[in-house]
Amino acid sequence: MTTLFISDLHLTPSAPEITECFIRFMREEAPSADALYVLGDLFEFWIGDDDRSEFAQQIRQEFKTLTDSGVPCFFTQGNRDFLVGKKFAKQTGVQLLGDETVIDIYGTKAVVLHGDTLCTQDVKYLEYRQKVHMPWLQWIFNRIPFFIKEKIVAKVQTDIKEDKHTKSLDIMDVTQSEVESVMTKHQVNLMIHGHTHRPNVHSINSQDGDKTRIVLGDWYTQGSVLVYAKEGFELQTRPFQSQ
Template identity: 35%
Template sequence: MSRSTLLLSDLHLPNTPSPLRERFLSFLAGPARKAEAVYILGDLFEVWIGDAEGLADYRPEAQALRALRDSGVRVCYQHGNRDFMLGAAFAKAAGLELLADPIIVKLAGEPTLLSHGDIWCTDDLPYQRWRRFSRNPVAQFVYRRLPRAWRQKVAGQARGDGTRNKPAAILDVNADAIRNAFAEHGVARIIHGHTHRPTVHVLDIDGRQVERLVLADWRPELCEYLQIDDAGLIRKTVPG
């Protein structure tokens, strides 16, 4: 049997001491060491204002991720809506392989479309406008050159306005967007995070059965990752 692939997302690690950070370090030193690859599909961190600050605030995580990579495990990373400014400096220090979003990878022989997932929340029009603006290279160039206090303020406002006073329905992925993704990429499996609604959706797309797996967000009472190998897919938890 081949070594497993592990996937996780939406840990939202704060830059202050936290049980979530302890559990993540335990994951990197434990289950992750036995894997062939680890895919982090965004929002590993609660907020990101720059690589310099990130390397200072999250030094233990950067060192543990680099140690995992140096042990022979691929560590792949997609940007989330909270840490989309994570850049080359942190990625190099942590040994991260930055991935496009979405991207097709073969997991246990099955071509699988991986994404953070926010690109398919198309009913949330204000967020999609913010997403396009915030990913603009010019906007990012300007943001990186703001004083730290200003960057923290912008990040805090963006975080606070993300779901406030919005109907729950528009915070989930759009059904047509998902169907279009399956059709466009020709895959039978999508894995994503972002929505904090972990489950498996089985769909019929043009006469073929496909599945969409939503990863769990981390919280003190449950820290979950998805393991994929030749035996199938199983959700596992990091012991407390």
């Protein structure tokens, strides 16, 4: 048996090839797993749990079918879907996790997170993150008519794209000292995260011993899955059907 980890799918109706790959994964692979962890940015942008579009309903149904079959599914909010809330969890059966969560994978303790909070050099983004995570601001946003929220999000997405063009890749990557700090805080030797779109397995030599950081890949040109079994783990890719 295996535990599966995915992140950074950035699902959107305008990229049907990604959605098709995700649905195939949910129907053909996920049902035989011990558990599925979604570590943020499942959506290109989740406007709110009141999204009644056909696309949103389709994604909800895939999770509901999986959890109804008995496979536990855990969800960590990313920087694109931080508005996924209790209503989505109730409708789908997924369990929402905090920003940092310690889990047990076949006897190994690991901390799982989206990864954006590790990028401490990206000061401007962290300031933005702090604002949008304010409970009172989310409370107000969730009560705005959906069509107005769509306009606000469209403006935010444009600003994000423009901001990315002016940043170096190093600024948007994790800070090593923060990685080690989080692992030490939770007393673990394994970290799994996404966000940076740089899939890799990093070995860390620290005073506390050898540690491992696994970075999940994005789904822009192919599916990306961390398959973790008792015998070991592997970062794998899944081709889009058109490829």
